Amino acid sequence: MALETVLLAVGPNDADRIDALGEAVVNIAGPAGADVVVAHVFTDDEYETVVDRLEFEAVAEADPDEVADRHSTVRELRERLSEAAVDTAVRGSVGDHGDEIVALANDVEADLVVVGGRKRSPTGKAVFGSVAQEVMLSAPCPVTFVRGDE
Numbered sequence: 001m002a003l004e005t006v007l008l009a010v011g012p013n014d015a016d017r018i019d020a021l022g023e024a025v026v027n028i029a030g031p032a033g034a035d036v037v038v039a040h041v042f043t044d045d046e047y048e049t050v051v052d053r054l055e056f057e058a059v060a061e062a063d064p065d066e067v068a069d070r071h072s073t074v075r076e077l078r079e080r081l082s083e084a085a086v087d088t089a090v091r092g093s094v095g096d097h098g099d100e101i102v103a104l105a106n107d108v109e110a111d112l113v114v115v116g117g118r119k120r121s122p123t124g125k126a127v128f129g130s131v132a133q134e135v136m137l138s139a140p141c142p143v144t145f146v147r148g149d150e
Contacts, residue, residue, distance in 0.1 A: 003032040007110035008077065009039050009101040009135065012046055015073050017116040017148035022080040024146045025114055029086050037108045038077050039091045040068035041100040068092025098134030105139050113143045 006029045008021065029036050042050060047067065048059055054070050056062040068074050069090040081088050091108065093100040105113050117132045136143045 003028070003034045003111045005108055005110050005112075006034050006036045007039055007101070007105050007108055007113045008036055009041065009104070009113060009115050010073050010077065011041055011097055011131070013118075014116045014148075017146065018073060018076055018080070020146050020148050021114065021116050022077055024144065025077075026081065026084040026086060028112065028114070028144065029081075030084055034111070035087045035089065036081055037089050037091055037104070037110070038068075038074050038081075039093065039101065039104045040071050040074050041093045041095070041097045041104075042067070043097070044094060047094045064092030064094055065090060066092070097131040098138070101131070101135050102138045102140070105135075105141060110139075110141050112141055113139050114146060115143060116146045116148055118148055 006025060008025050010021065014021065025036055050067055050071065051059050051062045054067065074090055078088050078090065091104055093104055101113065113135060115132045115135050132145055136145065
């Protein structure tokens with residue numbers, strides 16, 4: 001199986017995992033020459049807040065891809081990937097995080113999905129975060145879980 005497209009899924013809690021996510025994706029996509037789609041999924045409430053903060057005219061007029069592209073986490077990841085000569089595109093989506101990541105993986109025909117998460121307590125280690133777990137169980141391709149340092 002050739003690795004042509006990697007979907008890097010980020011959300012509101014990934015700002016503190018940029019280093020780990022960027023390094024993992026560069027190490028995977030770089031040698032394979034794969035394109036990376038940086039995807040930011042927003043819940044309805046998150047989307048309204050971000051659209052307001054980014055000073056779009058109205059929520060109805062904002063395009064999720066453009067909103068995602070202007071998000072600081074996405075911009076920083078794209079900059080790091082670009083410095084490593086990894087081609088990127090951006091996709092934005094609004095809805096349930098897990099469902100939308102899986103839908104985007106299907107849309108872009110991803111060969112791999114990369115998601116971030118946090119360290120868990122000893123009792124929590126039996127289960128990943130709900131979004132990461134849903135993506136791992138439902139994605140149409142392999143999933144790489146990147147744990148942050150927090």
